[in-house]
Amino acid sequence: VKQENIRNFSIIAHIDHGKSTLADRILELTGLLTDRDKKEQYLDRLELERERGITIKAQTVRIPYRARDGQDYILNLIDTPGHVDFSYEVSRSLAACDGALLVVDATQGVEAQTMANVYLALDHDLEIIPVLNKIDLPSADPLRIAEEIEEIVGLDCSDLSLVSAKTGEGVADLMEKIVHLTPAPRGKKDDPLKALIFDSWYDSYLGVMVLFRILDGSIQRGQEIMMFSNRKRFEVAKLGIFSPGPMDTDCLYTGEVGFLCAGIKDLKEARVGDTITNPARPADSPFPGFKRVQPMVFCGLYPVESEDYDGLKNALERLQLNDAALEFEAETSQALGFGFRCGFLGLLHMDVIQERLEREFQVSLIATAPSVVYKVHRVDGEVLEVDNPANLPPVQEIDEVREPYVRMEIHVPNEFVGNVLSLCEEKRGQQKDLRYLSSTRVIITYEIPFAEIVFDFFDRLKSVTKGYASLDYEVLDFRRADLVKMDILINQEPVDAMSVIVHREKAYHKGRSLALKLKRVIPRQLFEVIIQATIGNKVIARERTPPMRKNVTAKCYGGDITRKRKLLEKQKEGKRRMKKMGSVEIPQEAFLAALSSD
Ligand code: GDP
Ligand code: MG
Numbered sequence: 001v002k003q004e005n006i007r008n009f010s011i012i013a014h015i016d017h018g019k020s021t022l023a024d025r026i027l028e029l030t031g032l033l034t035d036r037d038k039k040e041q042y043l044d045r046l047e048l049e050r051e052r053g054i055t056i057k058a059q060t061v062r063i064p065y066r067a068r069d070g071q072d073y074i075l076n077l078i079d080t081p082g083h084v085d086f087s088y089e090v091s092r093s094l095a096a097c098d099g100a101l102l103v104v105d106a107t108q109g110v111e112a113q114t115m116a117n118v119y120l121a122l123d124h125d126l127e128i129i130p131v132l133n134k135i136d137l138p139s140a141d142p143l144r145i146a147e148e149i150e151e152i153v154g155l156d157c158s159d160l161s162l163v164s165a166k167t168g169e170g171v172a173d174l175m176e177k178i179v180h181l182t183p184a185p186r187g188k189k190d191d192p193l194k195a196l197i198f199d200s201w202y203d204s205y206l207g208v209m210v211l212f213r214i215l216d217g218s219i220q221r222g223q224e225i226m227m228f229s230n231r232k233r234f235e236v237a238k239l240g241i242f243s244p245g246p247m248d249t250d251c252l253y254t255g256e257v258g259f260l261c262a263g264i265k266d267l268k269e270a271r272v273g274d275t276i277t278n279p280a281r282p283a284d285s286p287f288p289g290f291k292r293v294q295p296m297v298f299c300g301l302y303p304v305e306s307e308d309y310d311g312l313k314n315a316l317e318r319l320q321l322n323d324a325a326l327e328f329e330a331e332t333s334q335a336l337g338f339g340f341r342c343g344f345l346g347l348l349h350m351d352v353i354q355e356r357l358e359r360e361f362q363v364s365l366i367a368t369a370p371s372v373v374y375k376v377h378r379v380d381g382e383v384l385e386v387d388n389p390a391n392l393p394p395v396q397e398i399d400e401v402r403e404p405y406v407r408m409e410i411h412v413p414n415e416f417v418g419n420v421l422s423l424c425e426e427k428r429g430q431q432k433d434l435r436y437l438s439s440t441r442v443i444i445t446y447e448i449p450f451a452e453i454v455f456d457f458f459d460r461l462k463s464v465t466k467g468y469a470s471l472d473y474e475v476l477d478f479r480r481a482d483l484v485k486m487d488i489l490i491n492q493e494p495v496d497a498m499s500v501i502v503h504r505e506k507a508y509h510k511g512r513s514l515a516l517k518l519k520r521v522i523p524r525q526l527f528e529v530i531i532q533a534t535i536g537n538k539v540i541a542r543e544r545t546p547p548m549r550k551n552v553t554a555k556c557y558g559g560d561i562t563r564k565r566k567l568l569e570k571q572k573e574g575k576r577r578m579k580k581m582g583s584v585e586i587p588q589e590a591f592l593a594a595l596s597s598d
Helices: 019-029 047-052 084-095 112-123 142-153 171-181 306-321 347-360 414-426 450-454 457-464 504-521 561-576 588-593
Strands: 006-013 060-066 072-078 099-105 127-133 194-203 207-216 224-227 233-235 238-242 246-248 257-261 275-277 297-303 327-333 337-344 365-367 374-378 383-386 398-413 430-436 441-449 470-481 483-490 500-503 529-535 538-545 578-581 584-587
Touching: 006 019, 006 084, 006 112, 006 171, 019 060, 019 072, 019 099, 019 127, 019 171, 060 238, 072 171, 084 112, 084 194, 084 347, 099 112, 099 142, 099 171, 112 127, 112 142, 112 398, 112 470, 127 142, 127 171, 297 306, 297 327, 297 347, 306 327, 306 337, 306 347, 337 347, 347 365, 398 414, 398 450, 414 430, 414 441, 414 457, 441 450, 441 470, 450 457, 483 504, 500 504, 504 529, 504 538, 504 588, 584 588
Parallel strands: 006 072, 006 099, 099 127
Antiparallel strands: 060 072, 194 207, 194 275, 207 257, 224 233, 224 275, 238 246, 238 257, 297 337, 297 365, 327 337, 374 383, 374 398, 398 441, 398 470, 430 441, 483 500, 483 529, 529 538, 578 584
């Protein structure tokens, strides 16, 4: 195929607006999807992804397409992860494209992730084709939404594509638009090889698989390649494309998208965003914007049963093979024993890893409260990065503590604006902007400490807006704040895994509510339990649980044996997730309680 007949594009959308359905419809229309594949959305393959309706690992497909002009084209549909935690991966995937379909649900309108994706697409000068989806629904309001897109996104909607990804209506016309509006790849086929890595993963048979787009030059099976960032060299053992299954090729040229295997053992040697070149004739400069993604959220993961430690370690290693952003190191806690301090891109990433550990590797876990990274400036001038409250130096050694801030954009119907503002104020946010998108929809912009949204922000936002708000954020910088370490003591013993770093003004409130929550979730013992929250030597909250007197089943009067059995089973289930802390049993809920801040 000629370079001018290649079209590299992606679909961007707010979650649930129909990205995966539209992708499937395109594959079906072009004959790439058989009835058998159709059962499940092709582009969301991982079980967890399907359940959560989000794409974590992007998929990419080459689609041969004969247009109405009689010419043959190659469309490369480059999928992007669907969550804010993975915005760097999204930005690299978009960098591999020349155009993007902006899919907006015609019954919903522009949402926070719509905008976040548009900003990323504009950063890469992509040709954006607006598409209104779900026009089969009676509540679709194409005129209003088109106006919204023109006004907020600033795209010309005079020739808007109206489609139903579900019924297929409008999709054939959309294919023509993709061909005619998306620019052909630029780049010179005789220049030295320059290819952008936009995805990589570990295959247990083939080793690291690298997905790339050729910006200049060409690549051949058997040739030597070099990664720009680390100068490491590899020999291309396998080269191919996905269409939709893997197919081998001998050579790929400028503008093409494909995969390669080159005996790469470690995902860290082929990172997303890096540039591949030919060591025999290297390109002058890499594709700009390479960065190593940094974990932003940390927590301790401990096996419930200490003999599961090796199993947990093994499982983390296996997951890390496929996830360059997951970090972990061994950590010991007095309360929880041997475990791991793990770093994640964000809360969703953390959730997904925890769930996979439990589900795929059958490890029962106790997770400690998530923490962000703090920059601690010591009086001696040294700057420490602290991701575990337990590692905060003593107060007298600290000059100042800085915490990460994010810029957050919330889209919400106007009747909830008041609720959102008070939530953001409560979370120490600074309002930066408030704009009316239409007479009924508002965009609110805040700068807010990342730590505040790591706890329970999403749930709170959902509840104060009845689920109507959408949110996106990006990390800004580190800012000075009056932060202190708060410890939890149970019967005078500090539970190191429950220490948190909090804003001084919020410490009392948080200490009190945490102590109260712990009182509720720690099962009664045969002795009195005293729960205290402290800052340094100062006790800021105290709760007491009196000793147990009765048998748990005593309150199930009469002969209702099933109810009694259920209760006992429930208790057993609870036991599985408990840790002995001194003489006190602490259930997983207690650690979860440490997460929520109200
Ligand atoms: P994604 O999160 O953007 O990938 O969205 P999905 O493709 O998973 O779609 C979200 C939901 O909307 C699913 O239940 C789809 O069946 C539904 N959906 C997608 N497109 C259409 C459409 O054109 N019409 C209707 N009625 N439903 C649709
Ligand atoms: Mg999807």
